[in-house]
Amino acid sequence: MARLIVFSFENMIYRTVLLFFVVYSGVSSFSPFFGGHHAHHHGFMHHRGPHFHRPNPEIDSNEDTLQLVHVLFRHGHRNPDAVSLYPKGPYYNESFYPEGYGQLTNEGKMTEYTLGTELRKRYDKFLGDTWNINYLEARSSDYNRTKMSLQLMLAALYPPKGSQIWSQLPWQPIPFNYVPTSQDKELFPFDACINKYEALMKEITQRPDISKYFNNRYGETFDILTERAERKMDIVQAFFLYVGFYIQEELGYSLEDWTKSVYPEPLHSAAVDMYYIMTNNTEIKSIISGYLLKKILSDTKAKIDNQIQPSQRKMFIYSGHELNVATMLLSLNAYKLSDVPPYGSYILFELHLINGVHGIKLFYQNYKNEEPIQLKLPGCDSFCPFQEFYKLVDEILPKSDEDCYENIA
Numbered sequence: 223m224a225r226l227i228v229f230s231f232e233n234m235i236y237r238t239v240l241l242f243f244v245v246y247s248g249v250s251s252f253s254p255f256f257g258g259h260h261a262h263h264h265g266f267m268h269h270r271g272p273h274f275h276r277p278n279p280e281i282d283s284n285e286d287t288l289q290l291v292h293v294l295f296r297h298g299h300r301n302p303d304a305v306s307l308y309p310k311g312p313y314y315n316e317s318f319y320p321e322g323y324g325q326l327t328n329e330g331k332m333t334e335y336t337l338g339t340e341l342r343k344r345y346d347k348f349l350g351d352t353w354n355i356n357y358l359e360a361r362s363s364d365y366n367r368t369k370m371s372l373q374l375m376l377a378a379l380y381p382p383k384g385s386q387i388w389s390q391l392p393w394q395p396i397p398f399n400y401v402p403t404s405q406d407k408e409l410f411p412f413d414a415c416i417n418k419y420e421a422l423m424k425e426i427t428q429r430p431d432i433s434k435y436f437n438n439r440y441g442e443t444f445d446i447l448t449e450r451a452e453r454k455m456d457i458v459q460a461f462f463l464y465v466g467f468y469i470q471e472e473l474g475y476s477l478e479d480w481t482k483s484v485y486p487e488p489l490h491s492a493a494v495d496m497y498y499i500m501t502n503n504t505e506i507k508s509i510i511s512g513y514l515l516k517k518i519l520s521d522t523k524a525k526i527d528n529q530i531q532p533s534q535r536k537m538f539i540y541s542g543h544e545l546n547v548a549t550m551l552l553s554l555n556a557y558k559l560s561d562v563p564p565y566g567s568y569i570l571f572e573l574h575l576i577n578g579v580h581g582i583k584l585f586y587q588n589y590k591n592e593e594p595i596q597l598k599l600p601g602c603d604s605f606c607p608f609q610e611f612y613k614l615v616d617e618i619l620p621k622s623d624e625d626c627y628e629n630i631a
C-alpha cells in the first residue's frame with residue numbers, strides 16, 4: 223500500500239538532507255537520465271540530462287538585456303497511476319510503487335533539482351544571490367508530483383547564500399501557490415474547462431478526416447487494448463496506457479508479451495497524435511493553452527509598461543505536465559512535436575530589451591541538445607518584438623473566462 227506521506231517540517235528537512243547527500247556525496251557520474259534501470263530500448267525518448275558543472279558564457283551573455291522570464295516545465299520521473307495501468311497487468315498493484323501511484327520517484331527528484339541548477343546557471347546574475355519574496359511567482363498544478371517538482375526546482379534556484387544561510391542545510395524554504403484543478407484554467411484546463419474541452423475534443427475526433435485517420439492507423443491497436451485493459455479505448459485512454467507502459471519499463475518492470483504488437487509503436491504515435499488533436503483548431507487552442515498564454519503576455523505587458531506588481535518581479539514559474547508543454551508548443555505553432563516532452567522539459571519565454579525594443583525570445587529544452595533550442599513563431603524573428611508576438615497569437619487568446627466555463631455540450 224502507499225506509504226502515508228507525513229508532511230511535517232522535520233520530514234521536509236530529512237528529505238532535503240537526503241537530497242543533498244545524493245547531490246554532494248560524490249556520485250559524480252550520476253545523471254538523472256542515464257542512471258539506474260532505464261530501459262530506453264526505443265530511441266525516441268533518448269535524451270541527455272542537464273549538465274552540472276559546465277560553464278557556458280554564451281547562455282549567460284544575454285542576461286544583459288533580460289527583463290523578465292516565464293518558465294513552464296514538466297515534473298520529473300514518476301510512478302504510474304491506476305488509469306495508466308490495467309487491472310490484469312502483472313504490476314497493477316500500488317504496492318509495486320513505494321511512493322504511491324502517480325508520485326515522483328527519486329530519479330524524478332534529481333531531474334527537477336538539476337533543472338533548477340540549469341536555470342540558476344543560465345540566469346545567475348539576473349536572479350542575484352539572495353532570494354526576495356518579490357522576485358518570483360511560483361505556481362504549481364494541484365498535483366503532488368508537480369508541487370514536489372517545484373520545491374526541488376526552487377531549492378536549486380535559490381540555495382541560501384550569505385545572510386540567508388540559516389543552518390547547515392544548503393536549502394531554504396520558498397513559497398509557491400496553486401489552485402484546485404477545477405479552477406485552474408491556466409495549468410489544468412482539462413479539468414477547469416472540462417465541458418468545453420470535452421465537447422471540442424469530441425467535435426474534432428468525430429470529424430470525418432480525423433476519425434478515418436484514427437480508424438486506419440490505430441483501430442486494431444485500440445481493439446487489442448480495449449480487450450486487454452477491459453475498458454473502451456479512445457485516444458486519451460490509449461495515451462494513458464502508453465504512459466503506463468513507458469513508466470513500467472523505466473522502473474524495470476517487464477511488459478507482457480502481447481504488448482509487443484502495440485508498444486512502443488503505434489502507441490507512441492497515438493500519444494503524440496493526441497497533442498495534435500488537443501490543439502487541432504483555434505478554439506481548442508484558446509481553451510487548452512490560451513489562459514496561460516494570456517497570463518504570460520499580460521504579465522509581460524505589465525513589465526514593459528512599468529506597471530508590474532511587485533515591481534521587482536523577475537520570474538514567473540509554472541510547474542505542470544507534459545500536456546502543458548506539448549500543447550503550448552503546438553498552440554504557438556513553434557515546434558513540430560514528434561515525442562512526448564521528457565521529464566523536466568521546459569519552455570522559456572524571455573522578455574528582452576534590445577536597442578530600445580521589447581521582445582520575446584522563446585526556448586524549448588527537451589534535452590536532445592545541451593542547451594535549450596531557440597524557437598520562432600512563424601512570421602517573426604527569433605527575437606520577436608512584443609507587439610508582433612501579440613498579434614501573431616491574438617487569435618488563440620480567450621476573450622473571457624466564460625469561454626472556459628461555457629457548457630456547449
Ligand SMILES: *[C@@H]1O[C@H](CO)[C@@H](O)[C@H](O)[C@H]1NC(C)=O
Nearest residue numbers: 223224309314315316317318
Ligand atoms: C495489493 O497488494 C496488497 C499487499 O501485497 C494486497 O493486500 C492487496 O489485496 C492487493 N490489491 C489488489 C487489488 O490486488
Ligand SMILES: *[C@@H]1O[C@H](CO)[C@@H](O)[C@H](O)[C@H]1NC(C)=O
Nearest residue numbers: 227323324325364365366367
Ligand atoms: C496527493 O497526496 C495526497 C496525500 O497527501 C493524496 O490524498 C492525493 O490523492 C494525492 N493526489 C495526487 C493527484 O497525487
Ligand SMILES: *[C@@H]1O[C@H](CO)[C@@H](O)[C@H](O)[C@H]1NC(C)=O
Nearest residue numbers: 435495496498499501502503
Ligand atoms: C489535426 O490532427 C491530425 C491528426 O493527428 C494531424 O494530422 C493534423 O496535422 C492536425 N491539424 C492541426 C491543425 O493541428
